Amino acid sequence: MTIATAQACVNIALIKYWGKRDETLHLPTNNSISLTLNELYSTTSVAFEPDLPEDIYWRDGHPRNGEEAFKVTRFLDLVRNQAQIEHRARVITRNTVPTAAGLASSASGFAALAAAASKAAGISTAANDLSCLARRGSGSACRSVFGGFVEWQKGQREDGADSHGVPLSNLNGWELRLVVTQLSSAPKERSSRDGMRDTVNTSPFYAGWLASIDDDLIAARKAIARQDLPALGTTAERNALKMHATMLGAEPPFTYWLPASVAAMRTVWDLRKRGVPAWLTMDAGPNVKVLTTEHHTQAISQALRETPGVEGVVVCTPGPGVRWLDTPLEA
Numbered sequence: 001m002t003i004a005t006a007q008a009c010v011n012i013a014l015i016k017y018w019g020k021r022d023e024t025l026h027l028p029t030n031n032s033i034s035l036t037l038n039e040l041y042s043t044t045s046v047a048f049e050p051d052l053p054e055d056i057y058w059r060d061g062h063p064r065n066g067e068e069a070f071k072v073t074r075f076l077d078l079v080r081n082q083a084q085i086e087h088r089a090r091v092i093t094r095n096t097v098p099t100a101a102g103l104a105s106s107a108s109g110f111a112a113l114a115a116a117a118s119k120a121a122g123i124s125t126a127a128n129d130l131s132c133l134a135r136r137g138s139g140s141a142c143r144s145v146f147g148g149f150v151e152w153q154k155g156q157r158e159d160g161a162d163s164h165g166v167p168l169s170n171l172n173g174w175e176l177r178l179v180v181t182q183l184s185s186a187p188k189e190r191s192s193r194d195g196m197r198d199t200v201n202t203s204p205f206y207a208g209w210l211a212s213i214d215d216d217l218i219a220a221r222k223a224i225a226r227q228d229l230p231a232l233g234t235t236a237e238r239n240a241l242k243m244h245a246t247m248l249g250a251e252p253p254f255t256y257w258l259p260a261s262v263a264a265m266r267t268v269w270d271l272r273k274r275g276v277p278a279w280l281t282m283d284a285g286p287n288v289k290v291l292t293t294e295h296h297t298q299a300i301s302q303a304l305r306e307t308p309g310v311e312g313v314v315v316c317t318p319g320p321g322v323r324w325l326d327t328p329l330e331a
């Protein structure tokens with residue numbers, strides 16, 4: 001029996017993934033670009049054991065059942081199928097991120113699970129293979145296999161073999177930071193999966209989103225290559241707000257924003273008016289994340305902490321791709 005342990009960081013998209021061309025394989029309608037974050041990560045140990053009657057899944061010190069455990073088993077079935085093994089697995093995971101609070105623990109979680117399970121089962125641990133496998137757990141997880149800036153190439157193939165992350169990194173000497181607010185750690189009311197599907201199917205604004213994506217991708221790639229923060233921030237903020245606008249056009253309309261989200265957004269805009277380089281992005285949750293440089297993190301963190309409804313602030317630095325650890329987790 002081999003136990004394998006892997007760690008993967010959360011990633012935050014600056015150009016968002018919003019909509020699928022294949023719901024089963026998690027193939028996106030557009031490329032996305034993200035930054036992997038060092039401070040928020042998942043660590044996962046996996047062992048396939050001959051005597052287990054069923055998969056056992058512990059997260060953050062507790063056994064988990066229901067939908068969450070079902071998703072893990074469904075993912076392990078992909079690994080078992082590829083490895084031609086039948087053994088059930090013992091999976092132990094720990095997150096530094098509040099699960100399902102819009103801080104994308106599914107991305108780090110499935111990237112770490114893909115890396116640990118692949119190694120434990122003896123199948124390929126090549127980065128592109130891990131990225132394609134992680135994508136099957138949760139689309140955005142394919143980006144967490146890599147560090148720094150990552151572009152998820154949507155790919156053309158029907159089997160998804162060319163739909164994976166590609167590192168874009170140009171961080172040498174660039175003191176980029178993402179200040180992440182935590183507004184609410186309550187699980188969200190609507191999963192990003194459902195939100196995405198409803199938007200694609202019903203929002204008249206979705207066509208506008210898709211039509212504008214290529215320009216945003218070009219602008220973001222160029223800004224990353226030149227280490228141009230104002231250009232990257234402007235593009236990322238606009239891209240995020242366009243994504244959120246598609247939801248307001250859905251039938252029925254919905255939003256992930258809370259009153260405190262709007263307050264935090266206004267804090268960022270006020271900071272910018274005062275000359276502080278700060279641009280926001282938001283995902284399928286209420287938290288506002290602010291792109292800036294090291295020099296300005298203190299002023300931004302303080303202004304956000306003073307914003308009503310903000311419960312916490314974490315300053316994140318660019319992080320690495322998946323790595324394997326020698327010491328297994330204990331439940």
Ligand code: 2P0
Pocket residue numbers: 012013015016017018026032106107137138139140141192193282283284
């Ligand atoms: C992103 N989000 O690019 C976008 C922006 C949320 C908003 O990727 O259905 O959990 O598992 O493929 O990856 C969240 O969606 O969705 C996400 P599935 P996922 O980060």
